Amino acid sequence: MRQRVSPGLLAMLPVMALILVGFALPILLVLLYSLMPPRTFSLAGEPTLANYWAAVTEGYLLPLGWSLLLAGLTTLLCLVLAWPTAKALVRFAGRFATLATILIALPIFISESVRLFGTALFMMPGGGIFAGSLNALFGLKIGSILYTRTATLLGMVYIHFPFMLFPMVLGLSLVPQDQIEAACDLGARPFQVFREIELPLALPGITVGTLLTFVLSLGANAEAAILGGQAVIVITKAIEQRFGYAQDWPSGAALTVLVILVTAAVIFPVLRRLDLDRLIRR
Amino acid sequence: MRDIRRLQQLARRNPVRDMGLRSMAMTRRRLMAGIGAAGTLAAAGPRLALAQDRPLALLTWDAYADPRLLELWREKTGETVKTEIHISDPTSVNRLRAGETSVWDFININNPWARTQLWPEGLIRDLPQDRFQPLYEAMMPKFAPPYHWAMSQDGEHLLGVVQRYETFDFVVNSDVISPELAKNEGWDLFNNPDFSQRYGILAYEDWNVMDICMGAGVHPFKPKSDEDIAKFEATAKRWIDNAKLITTDFVQLNLGIINGEIDLYFTGGTYTTTSARLEGVSNLHAVTPSSGPADGKGGINWIELNSAVANPNEHPHALDFLAWIAEVEPAWIIAHGNGNLQPVAQMADPELFAKFTSEELEALQWDEFDERIANAVEFDIVPDYDRLYDIYSAAMRTRQ
Numbered sequence: 179m180r181q182r183v184s185p186g187l188l189a190m191l192p193v194m195a196l197i198l199v200g201f202a203l204p205i206l207l208v209l210l211y212s213l214m215p216p217r218t219f220s221l222a223g224e225p226t227l228a229n230y231w232a233a234v235t236e237g238y239l240l241p242l243g244w245s246l247l248l249a250g251l252t253t254l255l256c257l258v259l260a261w262p263t264a265k266a267l268v269r270f271a272g273r274f275a276t277l278a279t280i281l282i283a284l285p286i287f288i289s290e291s292v293r294l295f296g297t298a299l300f301m302m303p304g305g306g307i308f309a310g311s312l313n314a315l316f317g318l319k320i321g322s323i324l325y326t327r328t329a330t331l332l333g334m335v336y337i338h339f340p341f342m343l344f345p346m347v348l349g350l351s352l353v354p355q356d357q358i359e360a361a362c363d364l365g366a367r368p369f370q371v372f373r374e375i376e377l378p379l380a381l382p383g384i385t386v387g388t389l390l391t392f393v394l395s396l397g398a399n400a401e402a403a404i405l406g407g408q409a410v411i412v413i414t415k416a417i418e419q420r421f422g423y424a425q426d427w428p429s430g431a432a433l434t435v436l437v438i439l440v441t442a443a444v445i446f447p448v449l450r451r452l453d454l455d456r457l458i459r460r
Numbered sequence: 461m462r463d464i465r466r467l468q469q470l471a472r473r474n475p476v477r478d479m480g481l482r483s484m485a486m487t488r489r490r491l492m493a494g495i496g497a498a499g500t501l502a503a504a505g506p507r508l509a510l511a512q513d514r515p516l517a518l519l520t521w522d523a524y525a526d527p528r529l530l531e532l533w534r535e536k537t538g539e540t541v542k543t544e545i546h547i548s549d550p551t552s553v554n555r556l557r558a559g560e561t562s563v564w565d566f567i568n569i570n571n572p573w574a575r576t577q578l579w580p581e582g583l584i585r586d587l588p589q590d591r592f593q594p595l596y597e598a599m600m601p602k603f604a605p606p607y608h609w610a611m612s613q614d615g616e617h618l619l620g621v622v623q624r625y626e627t628f629d630f631v632v633n634s635d636v637i638s639p640e641l642a643k644n645e646g647w648d649l650f651n652n653p654d655f656s657q658r659y660g661i662l663a664y665e666d667w668n669v670m671d672i673c674m675g676a677g678v679h680p681f682k683p684k685s686d687e688d689i690a691k692f693e694a695t696a697k698r699w700i701d702n703a704k705l706i707t708t709d710f711v712q713l714n715l716g717i718i719n720g721e722i723d724l725y726f727t728g729g730t731y732t733t734t735s736a737r738l739e740g741v742s743n744l745h746a747v748t749p750s751s752g753p754a755d756g757k758g759g760i761n762w763i764e765l766n767s768a769v770a771n772p773n774e775h776p777h778a779l780d781f782l783a784w785i786a787e788v789e790p791a792w793i794i795a796h797g798n799g800n801l802q803p804v805a806q807m808a809d810p811e812l813f814a815k816f817t818s819e820e821l822e823a824l825q826w827d828e829f830d831e832r833i834a835n836a837v838e839f840d841i842v843p844d845y846d847r848l849y850d851i852y853s854a855a856m857r858t859r860q
Contacts, residue, residue, distance in 0.1 A: 217846060219554075219557055236850075236854065237854050237857050237858060238857070240857050240858060241857055295709075298712065299715075302715065302719055302721075303719060303721060306719070325704065325705040403707065403708060404707070404709070404712075407660075407704070407705030407706055407707060408663065408705070408706035408707065408856070408859070409859070410859070411856050411857045411859065416853070416857060419665070419853050419856075421551070421554070422547065422548050422550055422551045422554075422665075423548060423550055423665040423666055423849060423853075424846070424849050424850070424853065425550050425554070425846075426846075427554075
């Protein structure tokens, strides 16, 4: 008797092929390059771990540390800022929420670099929009945080805020209003409502937002370059330098693999606890 | 030829009404003949057929992506052009190495790459000298044939057409630092503690490495001793730590000077100042040191070379485009490419030179251009670059 091929498997084949060619193979290539001798362009060299050793011993942990720190702080700040915003959007659903959502979502459709250059113009001391206006209108002279680490962090929060907010809105919309009311009727204080009702029920959305924000922030480079004046070198910049001006693909590949491993170490344990089915109400 | 006509007949029919069969009184024999013709062409000339159908593809710096230039070419030939602007010279060299020779027909890149890497690695093709060598005779005297950077290392092959060029060193706010003082002080301005946190760095990183060599008193294009490397390392660390800002965007640096945040920056020159100078910011002044450690010179002069990529599916008009860019109208557009203003080798032609206004020549600092070029050595491959770059990038990573 011939065994029938599952239609589900057949339907998956195109996507699997796409993932294999577009995702798995490039990562395999990067992995292979990372094992080649430094500053070579061939995949036929003698495999070596020299690039990984150099990544650890030649100061690349510093940019990796900066990227992790900035990504962590960005995620934390976005969480704190997005929670009240998401609650307001969910509670006051209607015209206000639509307008607020449009205002927050619209910038996503504008190039990140353009937005960051706009922010740089805003922050510039003296002739910048903020400092210049204060000076012209009120005679106030202020300094600027432009080209500092603080500016880098603020830029990252500004760019990644929507990636935290919208999953959080989705998560909070899963919290039934009657449960909150019941808790309040039974004497729960606001913090208890938050901790025992809202947080657990909205957790899938919060988790997705946290993961998205963290991963995107870890790969961010433009904020440090445009607003930070490269006050710090983030790991993506270091990778770009190895592939570009340094002409050292194997070293760039090794750093890339390290970032993938760090990202995976953060993401996979969280993903295993995440019930996406629940989030999309399936 | 008969096969091509047969395919053209097939293509002219309306395929929607009846698949084109009835309207052309298609018989099985004619259909088979058409299929046969397509097969013959596919076997005999697929590359030619494809090359004629696709747009000319330019991997280039910004001037050659100027819409006016592309429109002028389209008016002349009816062909469209595809362009992509470099991220950096080495990145584009890597892209050709990685197999993109089959994507591009033209590459516009700084002078050392063609001679030392692109040609030896078979990534560009040589140009017919009887057609292209006369272009050099009409250029500025500096480019008299055989022009070193346009020739292969054995001197046998012509590798491209030069066009934009300048000396690319540093820029000062002339209201704060007089250009004469800057010229005489040269790179020591960046060693002066008074200018700590008063300058920026334009992170064109290969150029930064060469400039730091100059500041360390080391010839950038000669082999380095351990003592030279130690001097380079100390200078790199100091210059990077003392910089107010480091960016890949020269507009940010010009704004920094306008806003009074910084008084000077490296690397910079005509390329980074002219558009602002044309708008009246005349205190942005490109400076080439009057002396330095490179055979007594302190400036570095770049020349862009335009070459034909060794595309296996060679575009039939790639060489025509290379010859055309040296004509007056295209050369003028390229000199003004993408809102910038840049000297071109073809300015030796009085007809082209007459098209530049006095304001434009003032923006180019044309009165001192020859002197600046004379005080500069030509951009070259930096011996020990890998070691120097690693020191430079380590200093960037650990910036205080």
